[in-house]
Amino acid sequence: MADDATRRAVSQIPLLKTHAGPRDRSLWPLRLKEEYQALIKFVEQNKEADNDWFRLESNADGTRWTGTCWFIHDLLRYEFRLEFDVPVTYPDTAPEVAVPELDGKTAKMYRGGKICLTEHFAPLWARNAPRFGLAHLMALGLGPWLAVEVPDLISKGLVVHKEGQRETAE
């Protein structure tokens, strides 16, 4: 399971109330609002804890999400693009988060750059559906994945710091 810090962060993300996926025309807009509320709260919490690490935005109907996530390692900031589609079976199944630019660099990834989550994630999501939302996906899925994979990729020289990316000393 996740470490204490992740657990604490997750417990602070508000749970969602509306059980609706993108095919549910009447209720999906409601769910989408809740998703944004939870995401805003989560990002604000991260900022307060001096641990701001991702941004996300969606298309108008909330089915396609894109954004960036970043990871600080040895005072350098490594930034990656991220994307995912909300599957028709959401929120019973979690979206598959992809970090396309890391495709082919790590074995912990499926084709297309979809990150390979630990075997803990699916049961955790299933037990908390439909109350978990995209903010939980970030906190329990992408966050721990980056924390394990990025330092490893840097040490192997597969990810190098790009000039022009913002330094942490700002």
Next chain:
Amino acid sequence: MATMEELKLRVRELENELIKCKQKQCAAEDAQNQELHRPKINKMSAEVVDSNPYSRLMALKRMGIVEDYEKIRTFTVAVVGVGGVGSVTAEMLTRCGIGKLLLFDYDKVELANMNRLFFQPHQAGLSKVEAAEHTLRNINPDVTFETHNYNITTMENFTHFMDRISHGGLEEGKPVDLVLSCVDNFEARMAINTACNELGQIWMESGVSENAVSGHIQLIIPGETACFACAPPLVVAANIDEKTLKREGVCAASLPTTMGVVAGLLVQNVLKYLLQFGTVSYYLGYNAMQDFFPSMAMKANPQCNDRYCRRQQEEYKKKEAERPKVEVVQEEEEVVVHEDNEWGIEVVSEVTDAELQAASGTAPDLPEGITVAYTIPAETAASGETVEETEQSLEELMAQMRKL
């Protein structure tokens, strides 16, 4: 201005036309290569000559196994996922002379797939459905193919997928006879489950574990047998201590053997179901470590999360009530009673004991060797804060998020 519906209709028309054109083009190519490829055969012959590709299949009739083998040419099967299991499944059905195959996959052939059967290195880079169609058409030109290179779990593709399941039969407009799930992830299985529950479409699910040493097939009749959402995923207990299983640095392992076995079990069940011989399995597991094949049947869950599953259950109940009770054949449930528990029915531990106790629910009563991937606690009262009521509109929230 044409309306959205009209445009959609037009797109569909064009797509169908395209499919027909593709088929014509391929047929033309085949005609060109007639030196290399056999012509189409109009009627399956039982004549035992070297040149008859169906002689050994038609022999099944003479031996009294199958009553009417030619009937296979009237059936349409959709194969979703043309990977390690799906490609072999499609090849078996092609060789058996199935009427029509619909293939769905969004992936490309990669060299990393070469530890599995069917695809060849020179096909790397081609879409799986395109490469498969080409090979399969060469093997048996009598089969009609329809391929779709997309991910079925996204909104627009899912609508199209549902449409092809309900209208893509051999005779355009009729539903397919059977959908086979040969996908490798939970999202796609749930998407197929959703579609089949809504359409009342009978389907079979198949799967191979990520450690490559167990697999299963499952027949799902909406409303009658447990759907994929009725219970947590059923898995075959591999009898490996989870603590000794090394997962570091890899996502999934695969073996051509396990995938071939599962594809074989799947197509065998398909043939038995379509051609009505033998006993059709509801759930059949394969434990490669001990060579153990647990089997069982599971009824639909009245509390299933999928409302279409619950609706199909109502329909099924009604139908059952109306059916005259002439013969009650009690052969379905063969409850296997075993003295020992060598293969260990157990819930795989994925958290600490304390967490497990707090978070796990009761596992359904399953026969030896089959377990659930995880359990879900019965009490579902939300613990923790939920999102507050807001006066803000979605657009305002989106803008706020962007400004952060």
